[in-house]
Amino acid sequence: MKSVIVAIALPLIAGCATPKYWGATGGNPSDGLVQLSYVHTPFEYGQIRASQGLAIATGRCQFWNYARAERAGAQKSVCRTMGQFHCLETTVT
Structure with missing residues (x-):
């Protein structure tokens, strides 16, 4: 019985994991x-790669004649679209 529940639940859980990609904003x-x-929604479990963000930042920094990029500051989340009861879309910066 447990294996049936796991077999049904696994695709549902795996379907919620969504790759997210950094963009220069x-x-x-x-x-x-x-x-x-x-950007992510409440029903997504975003899988974000720090290395992808660092690669974008390094490219932008090199275009500006800086040698490299490094992470600075804290992560901030802001609700982009508010629904009646909760945030429908969040921007993470």
């Missing part, structure tokens, strides 16, 4: 800052 060449963000 802002920056300031004079300060050498690149802002990266991604």
Whole structure:
């Protein structure tokens, strides 16, 4: 019986894991800052790779004649779309 429940639940759980990709959403060449963000909904379990974000930031920094990029600051989440009872879409920066 347990194996039947696991067999049914596994595809449902796996279907909720959604790969998320960083995108450059802002920056300031004079300060050498690149802002990266991604968007998720409450029913998604976003799988985000820090290495992908670092690669984007490094490319932008090298375009601005900086040698490399490194993570700075804290992660911030902001509700983009508010539903009647909860946030429907969140931007993570």
